[in-house]
Amino acid sequence: MVSMKDVAKECGVSVATVSKALNDYSDVGEEKRREIKETARRMGYLPNLSARALKTKRTYNLGILFVDEAQSGLTHDYFSSIIESFKVTAEAKGYDITFVNCSTPRHGRSYYEHCRYRGLEGIVIACIDFYTPEAQELIRSDLPVVTVDYVFDGRPSVASDNVRGMRELMEYICGMGHRKIAYIHGLDSSTTRDRLTSFYRVLADYGIEPRDEYVRQAAYRDTEGTERLTYELLDLPDRPTCIICPDDFSALGCIRAVQSRGLRIPEDISVVGYDGITLSQVLEPRLTTVRQDTRTIGRRSAEELISLIENPRTTLAEKILVPGELVRGESVRKLG
Amino acid sequence: MVSMKDVAKECGVSVATVSKALNDYSDVGEEKRREIKETARRMGYLPNLSARALKTKRTYNLGILFVDEAQSGLTHDYFSSIIESFKVTAEAKGYDITFVNCSTPRHGRSYYEHCRYRGLEGIVIACIDFYTPEAQELIRSDLPVVTVDYVFDGRPSVASDNVRGMRELMEYICGMGHRKIAYIHGLDSSTTRDRLTSFYRVLADYGIEPRDEYVRQAAYRDTEGTERLTYELLDLPDRPTCIICPDDFSALGCIRAVQSRGLRIPEDISVVGYDGITLSQVLEPRLTTVRQDTRTIGRRSAEELISLIENPRTTLAEKILVPGELVRGESVRKLG
DNA sequence: ATCAATAACGAAATCGTTTTAGTTAGTGTC
DNA sequence: GACACTAACTAAAACGATTTCGTTATTGAT
Numbered sequence: 001m002v003s004m005k006d007v008a009k010e011c012g013v014s015v016a017t018v019s020k021a022l023n024d025y026s027d028v029g030e031e032k033r034r035e036i037k038e039t040a041r042r043m044g045y046l047p048n049l050s051a052r053a054l055k056t057k058r059t060y061n062l063g064i065l066f067v068d069e070a071q072s073g074l075t076h077d078y079f080s081s082i083i084e085s086f087k088v089t090a091e092a093k094g095y096d097i098t099f100v101n102c103s104t105p106r107h108g109r110s111y112y113e114h115c116r117y118r119g120l121e122g123i124v125i126a127c128i129d130f131y132t133p134e135a136q137e138l139i140r141s142d143l144p145v146v147t148v149d150y151v152f153d154g155r156p157s158v159a160s161d162n163v164r165g166m167r168e169l170m171e172y173i174c175g176m177g178h179r180k181i182a183y184i185h186g187l188d189s190s191t192t193r194d195r196l197t198s199f200y201r202v203l204a205d206y207g208i209e210p211r212d213e214y215v216r217q218a219a220y221r222d223t224e225g226t227e228r229l230t231y232e233l234l235d236l237p238d239r240p241t242c243i244i245c246p247d248d249f250s251a252l253g254c255i256r257a258v259q260s261r262g263l264r265i266p267e268d269i270s271v272v273g274y275d276g277i278t279l280s281q282v283l284e285p286r287l288t289t290v291r292q293d294t295r296t297i298g299r300r301s302a303e304e305l306i307s308l309i310e311n312p313r314t315t316l317a318e319k320i321l322v323p324g325e326l327v328r329g330e331s332v333r334k335l336g
Numbered sequence: 337m338v339s340m341k342d343v344a345k346e347c348g349v350s351v352a353t354v355s356k357a358l359n360d361y362s363d364v365g366e367e368k369r370r371e372i373k374e375t376a377r378r379m380g381y382l383p384n385l386s387a388r389a390l391k392t393k394r395t396y397n398l399g400i401l402f403v404d405e406a407q408s409g410l411t412h413d414y415f416s417s418i419i420e421s422f423k424v425t426a427e428a429k430g431y432d433i434t435f436v437n438c439s440t441p442r443h444g445r446s447y448y449e450h451c452r453y454r455g456l457e458g459i460v461i462a463c464i465d466f467y468t469p470e471a472q473e474l475i476r477s478d479l480p481v482v483t484v485d486y487v488f489d490g491r492p493s494v495a496s497d498n499v500r501g502m503r504e505l506m507e508y509i510c511g512m513g514h515r516k517i518a519y520i521h522g523l524d525s526s527t528t529r530d531r532l533t534s535f536y537r538v539l540a541d542y543g544i545e546p547r548d549e550y551v552r553q554a555a556y557r558d559t560e561g562t563e564r565l566t567y568e569l570l571d572l573p574d575r576p577t578c579i580i581c582p583d584d585f586s587a588l589g590c591i592r593a594v595q596s597r598g599l600r601i602p603e604d605i606s607v608v609g610y611d612g613i614t615l616s617q618v619l620e621p622r623l624t625t626v627r628q629d630t631r632t633i634g635r636r637s638a639e640e641l642i643s644l645i646e647n648p649r650t651t652l653a654e655k656i657l658v659p660g661e662l663v664r665g666e667s668v669r670k671l672g
Numbered sequence: 673a674t675c676a677a678t679a680a681c682g683a684a685a686t687c688g689t690t691t692t693a694g695t696t697a698g699t700g701t702c
Numbered sequence: 703g704a705c706a707c708t709a710a711c712t713a714a715a716a717c718g719a720t721t722t723c724g725t726t727a728t729t730g731a732t
């Protein structure tokens with residue numbers, strides 16, 4: 001590998017001058033600067049990041065913590081899209097992205113230790129169990145951290161506005177005349193709680209008495225669980241006219257159940273999802289859902305994180321809420 | 337940050353001794369070694385990767401090149417699963433994974449230059465256009481490289497065995513009595529060519545005359561294209577009894593078309609996909625498809641790459657073929 | 673001519689490791 | 703007691719950049 005020393009020798013100057021020329025310091029002549037830059041290019045010089053990082057403490061490397069337990073991480077459309085958008089934004093600003101090692105390697109380091117070890121300048125955390133001691137250590141640490149869909153006091157976070165999203169979805173459903181609305185919600189998390197809150201509020205707004213037997217719980221993306229619970233809902237003496245699924249993917253389970261009972265969507269029963277992933281719009285009928293703005297969530301996370309790194313003193317908006325968008329598919333029937 | 341110097345001072349020894357103790361060199365006393373390791377731990381010492389890399393030229397960082405043009409990268413189930421598996425394997429061996437920057441940042445470096453700059457020790461390449469000059473530069477470079485689903489002479493690659501996979505699928509379809517088989521194949525690539533080869537071979541094996549009007553082309557994962565082509569196939573005077581889609585996801589388009597013509601799967605027409613992603617098994621009816629072994633593909637890619645890095649002299653198997661597995665769903669009807 | 677200011681460059685220290693080549697002290701042998 | 707060995711440690715030179723503090727030469731003002 002050709003180093004600054006080589007370039008310096010070639011140009012007959014010192015390494016200091018080469019460094020300054022390449023970094024556009026003011027105290028190097030216009031002539032020399034051009035010559036040095038040109039020979040560096042010609043010789044195929046590439047700066048050595050390790051050496052630079054050693055001096056400057058800057059690695060221009062961001063970490064992304066993202067646990068994929070049982071296929072629900074990288075192969076999870078919602079989070080994958082967020083990551084993709086995060087990546088694009090960060091790269092445009094000159095940062096690279098490294099996965100935070102989570103399969104606890106031989107050295108047995110914690111997330112935090114691993115981030116320090118790897119020299120990551122900031123971390124975005126998404127799609128993990130935020131309540132493990134290890135996760136908490138990282139969130140509370142001195143490293144710049146941005147969390148996605150989870151709010152920790154005093155730390156910046158970017159989240160989908162589930163309160164508003166579910167409100168819009170519910171108002172649409174109620175506006176279509178539905179009064180018997182079932183909600184198969186996801187496992188407990190701030191996301192789930194926000195959506196539940198809106199679910200009950202809108203019911204109240206419309207003067208609808210909430211019914212316990214209409215509210216069930218399944219894991220996100222669990223098609224089998226949602227399928228099973230749908231059967232239960234369909235077997236109710238007074239069955240709902242609309243079923244809200246935890247998310248678009250699990251809605252597939254709901255759809256299976258409905259179809260195998262010989263019912264049609266939306267003629268016999270309405271079904272809605274949440275997320276707005278591509279899948280939801282290629283189903284027949286097109287699913288009514290709330291599209292979460294993953295582009296913006298990813299982009300804002302990156303911007304926030306980088307700003308945190310580059311101007312540590314700045315007080316930042318601590319909680320960024322990104323609104324979703326109601327997608328009126330064809331899976332909700334107008335009643336009455 | 338606490339460095340070796342701090343640990344050395346605390347223990348009253350030299351940095352050299354600390355380094356040797358921590359790296360288990362033989363010429364440091366058992367007593368001292370234990371003491372040093374213990375104080376290092378107690379003081380929260382973490383090795384500085386940049387400094388180490390500067391000396392040893394080892395970063396324990398692998399690159400993954402993976403272009404996500406128009407949502408077909410990270411949000412692509414097949415490749416996402418491969419990456420996930422690659423990641424797990426590599427991390428278990430002490431390596432971290434960094435995305436190779438592909439959105440050409442301000443410095444305007446090529447893939448290769450970026451890899452060198454970032455100090456990546458090896459690269460796995462998947463899901464990109466292998467025929468760009470930039471990609472070729474990287475593939476032909478002196479960096480350890482493993483390609484997925486693409487074979488370049490003399491360089492190691494890991495690929496799904498599409499020849500065998502399509503053969504099994506076709507033999508199953510023919511075995512079910514189908515003779516009028518349409519194939520909507522993907523855009524040209526070695527994967528597509530392998531599958532086409534098997535498609536025609538099995539037709540020949542069964543003495544079936546290939547019919548041009550049954551062979552169409554759509555982009556992978558393009559539901560709309562597949563939907564449109566399905567209409568064309570259904571409108572044929574002598575329409576096929578079975579349609580092979582480019583992949584599971586695009587099969588959704590095919591299914592839409594079939595359903596909106598009022599036809600049923602598999603009673604009126606059989607439909608099969610390829611990939612075996614989760615989606616395919618939660619559809620109604622469950623899709624007949626070929627499950628590609630993403631776990632193995634990812635794992636072998638990582639093993640191959642790391643072996644290439646750690647024992648550069650070793651001559652390795654240059655092309656690793658990973659067999660898939662026929663998944664007999666419910667979407668192919670038995671004829672006759 | 674003198675002095676201060678500036679422009680353009682270089683020497684050398686530094687970042688935190690690794691590693692080579694010693695050095696020192698202790699042990700065993702004859 | 704002299705010798706060779708070994709065990710256990712250290713000093714110091716890298717690695718490739720950045721950056722501080724000089725140094726020198728030139729310019730402009732007086």
